[in-house]
Amino acid sequence: MPTPLDRATSSRTPFFAFAAIVTGVAAWSIWGQDLFPSQDPQGDPETWTHDECVTWLKKRNLHPSPLATTAELLERVKANMRTPRN
Incomplete structure (x- = not known):
């Protein structure tokens, strides 16, 4: 059955x-x-393009404004960067 x-x-x-x-x-x-993870921008943030700043912020769920300038995004990136631990 x-x-x-x-x-x-x-x-x-x-x-x-x-x-x-x-x-x-x-x-x-x-x-x-x-x-398919996107690559994190490498090097000094001062040399990053607008898109690299947006990618870095999005990857950390910091929600970059679509109206923000590169200088504003760079300021947010620097404010949210962590110092490496020894």
């Missing part, structure tokens, strides 16, 4: 859809939200 699980897996389309969802959720939880 077939069980409810047997009946559910007998039609393959819903079973494979469910398996794909479970696989996707597992991959998301393993790798996190940032599957």
Whole structure:
């Protein structure tokens, strides 16, 4: 006598859809939200472009204003930079 699980897996389309969802959720939880991380700008912040400042701030969830100038973004970057620990 077939069980409810047997009946559910007998039609393959819903079973494979469910398996794909479970696989996707597992991959998301393993790798996190940032599957393809953007590179952090390197070097002195004084030489960074507007886009590099925006990238640095976004990566730290500091929500840069789209209307901010490069000088304003640079000021926020400097204010939020941490000194390295020894």
